[in-house]
Amino acid sequence: KNEVEQSPQNLTAQEGEFITINCSYSVGISALHWLQQHPGGGIVSLFMLSSGKKKHGRLIATINIQEKHSSLHITASHPRDSAVYICAVRKNTGTASKLTFGTGTRLQVTL
């Protein structure tokens, strides 16, 4: 079983829709990351969370440590938001700070 699970796997939305992507994890973590991967393959860090909520432009990320769950919201979605969104965690065991990744959510926003 994956330590980091995302849902949905695929998501199609119309421009302007409010989008939610969910991430659940089964291990203790020191931080959770939301990443964006564009079709060319490059990965961009969107948020790093250890508690509460963060907002950047139209993107909002929340985390509930007790429930081991995080959500990424996109308000007023736009075709340029089309990408794969990946949840990754930094486990709080061990000394290294590697990330453990979810399988990603592929988002397609249409006009």
Add this chain to the structure above:
Amino acid sequence: EPEVTQTPSHQVTQMGQEVILRCVPISNHLYFYWYRQILGQKVEFLVSFYNNEISEKSEIFDDQFSVERPDGSNFTLKIRSTKLEDSAMYFCASSVLSTTGAHTFGSGTRLTVV
């Protein structure tokens, strides 16, 4: 904004050949990582590197893989004898601190083994 630079962006190699993937991390970062992503699959950890030595490696990182920081700026991943299943996107990343895992990723090298 500082970037992690990876070269080449795409490499095609014959099975059994050695390849070296290169990365220039951000200059004040202390931790360096290699990850790979096989087409259609999730990103997987290969190895982390700190203070000129490997700090952790995954079971994927077997004897055919090695990492090096030869000159204080470049960080390389060598695959000694490539197999078809090594075909993947390889990402380099670096970070300042270890506690939160905040990474800056390079744009990746797509390795195709034929």
